[in-house]
Amino acid sequence: MSQPCTSTTRRVAAIGAAVAIVAASSALGIGATTAVAAEEPTATSTVTPAATSAATPAASASPETPVPTDTPDEQPGGPTTDPTPAPADESETPLPAAPAADDGSDLAFTEPSTADAPLVLTATAGTPFSHSFETTGGNGTVGYAIQDAPSSAAGPSDYSVNVETGVLSGTPTDAGTFRFEVVALSGSTQITEHVELTVSPAAEPDVITFDEQSKPESPIRIETTAGDTVDRTFTATGSSSELHYILLSGPTAFPVPGNAYPTAPAGLSVDEATGRLSGAPTQAGEWDFQVMAMNGARAATQYVHLSIRPAATAHLELLIGVIGTGQAWQAGEHGLREIFAESPDANPVDAVPAAQGATMSVRVTPLDAYGNPTEDHDGTTPTVTSSVSSDEVSFPSDPWNARVGFPHASPHTITVALDGVSTSFDVDVQPAAATIGTTTPTVGSGTGTLAYTGAETSGPLAWALALLGIGGGLLVHRLRRRRA
Incomplete structure (x- = not known):
């Protein structure tokens, strides 16, 4: 039995029109809501239009796709699942990162400061000084500069800052406290570091x-x-x-x-x-x-x-010379030695030879144990003595230079003493040689004389003196031969 399906036909027509409108709106970018609003107000439907993103696949489906003819409550087997897909969960969709600010608004110094609480640095006049200012943030490029602080009359003329690294350097010349600013610029952002530099006086150089x-x-x-x-x-x-x-x-x-x-x-x-x-x-x-x-x-x-x-007198050094002979001797710590003007050598001798009637000089030099002359003796002068009492001792020029005369021929020992120290040496005084002449008898009136002596030949005393002179000469000659 067939019945007219006017209501069913209207439903199918309305759904088909809605599908067509959704497909067209997806292609033209028009919202699906507008398409639904064009539906007849008298038509009713239990089908919910899908979201734009979900309706697009439906629009691409073949138009021959069968359309259900019954409402969900009329389908056998009870209610069915809503065929319209649910919208996607927006919380699970990743959001794109926000673009970096190109004005460098996050630029900041790592050592923050304010005008009331500046960054405090110290230096010494005359000594090189440096400090590195560092920043964070910015747009990747930071430039630095130094400038006067508004509240300070002293400018940073002794310093400079590296534009790229932010290193402040210089050699301060004056002691004192100075304020200035270091600025950093990145993009359109500029920040300021307030600096207070205290310069101590230069250290005084070593003054020894x-x-x-x-x-x-x-x-x-x-x-x-x-x-x-x-x-x-x-x-x-x-x-x-x-x-x-x-x-x-x-x-x-x-x-x-x-x-x-x-x-x-x-x-x-x-x-x-x-x-x-x-x-x-x-x-x-x-x-x-x-x-x-x-x-x-x-x-x-x-x-x-x-x-x-000089130390105390230890010994006496004597310089000895027989006047008129040109010879010299030295007596002292090393004994008696003959010395020569042309040679430093000295010959040890037993005694100083001198002729009867000669005069000898003795120069006295007192010495300490180290050979230093000791002439300051509180007025004390040396004493010079001889073993022969008839020897004549005198000091004609000064108390340190004695003269000794020998009127008699014999061995002599001369001793010089000072400050409890003495030095002695021997002198061999030889008798003077007699001159022997030739006697020539004179023939005359019987009163002849000796030619040499001038005495009368008839006098017995004259003859005795002549013989005595001859005997003495022979004795001296024999003594010399024995010594030779």
Whole structure:
């Protein structure tokens, strides 16, 4: 049995029109809602139009696709699932990243500061100074610059900042507290670092000075005796590093007024680390030298004058000469020796030879144990004595130069004494040789005379004297032959 299906036909027609409108709106970009609004107001449908994104596949389906003729509640088997797909979950769709700001608005200094709380830096006048300013953020390119602080009258003229690295550098010249600004620019963003720099005065250079002041014309004076120990420490201060002390002596040292070059006696030295001058010099005299303290860059000089007195008299050195002979001898610590002007050699001898009636000079030089002359004896002068009492001792010129005359021929021992020290030597005084003449008898009135003596030939005394002279001459001749 067939019945007209007017309502069913209308439903099919309405659904077909809706599908066509959705397909067309998907292709033209028109919302599906507008298409649904064009449906007849009298038609009703239980089918829900799909979303634009879900309806697009339906539009591409073949138009021959069968359309259901019954409403869901009329289909056998009960209600069915809504064929319209559900919209996608928007929470699961990844959102694109926001583009980076090209104005560098996130630029910032790693050491933040404000005008009231500036970044505090320190430096020293005359010493190179640097500080690196770093930033974060920006658009990838940061430039730096330095400028005056509005609240400071002192500008950063002693400094510069590297445009690309942000390194501030310079050598301050004046001490004080200065304010300036370092700016960083990235894109259209500029930020400011407020800086307060405190510059300390330059450190004073090392000024080395000795505790005791001295000058070439007013040196430190030290007195001692030959053989005694000298112990004096010279201390210098004012050095920031370790000091070293040296003794300046000889041609390499600086000249001292009145002395061509400073000279220190042998046996004296200075400790390099402590400046202690020590030793036991034995050479008497006046010595000028210098002690220097140095640290490699600077130095100070201590001028020293050392007076070394001779020690006590240990022996006497005698210079002996027989006047008119040109010969000389030396008596002293090494015995009696003959010395020669043309040679430094000396021959040891047993005695000084001298003729009867000769005069001998004796020059006295007292010496200490180190060979230094000791002439200061509180007015005491040497005494000279002879083993022959008839010898004539005198001091015609000075008390250190004696004269000894020998009126008699015989061995003599001369002794010189001073300050409990004495030196002796022997003198062999030989008799003067007699001159023997030829006697010629004179023939006359009977009163003849000896030609040599001038005595009368008839006098027995004259003859005795003549014979005595001849005998003495023979005796001397024999003694000489025996000695030979």
